[in-house]
Amino acid sequence: MKHIKILLKRTVDETRKTERGELMQYFCKHLNRARTRDGLPPIAMGHMGKLLQKIPTKDLYYMKSVCDNAKNFSKKFWYLLNPEKYDKSKNERKSRKSQLQ
Numbered sequence: 001m002k003h004i005k006i007l008l009k010r011t012v013d014e015t016r017k018t019e020r021g022e023l024m025q026y027f028c029k030h031l032n033r034a035r036t037r038d039g040l041p042p043i044a045m046g047h048m049g050k051l052l053q054k055i056p057t058k059d060l061y062y063m064k065s066v067c068d069n070a071k072n073f074s075k076k077f078w079y080l081l082n083p084e085k086y087d088k089s090k091n092e093r094k095s096r097k098s099q100l101q
Contacts, residue, residue: 020052020060023060023061024045024048024049024052025045027048027052027063027077028042028048030067030074030077034072034073034074051081063077067080
């Protein structure tokens with residue numbers, strides 16, 4: 001006979017699952033795989049929630065599909081999260097090169 005605590009824990013876990021939470025876990029799993037390989041600490045669910053808090057769930061599905069089709073999941077995820085940050089650095093490099101010539 002199983003203890004009642006085990007049975008109650010299962011029901012609590014199942015009731016708290018949401019689409020958004022499942023997507024956050026998906027992103028954490030894929031990003032942490034690359035981060036541990038690079039020697040970086042893993043991203044916690046709380047941090048992932050803070051990163052994705054202003055993005056609607058339908059846009060997270062779009063991000064998931066684009067990242068899945070990309071060669072490098074992690075690079076594409078961070079680019080989609082804030083593309084202006086990366087576009088600005090490319091423009092600065094180009095302007096520096098043109099100034100040097």
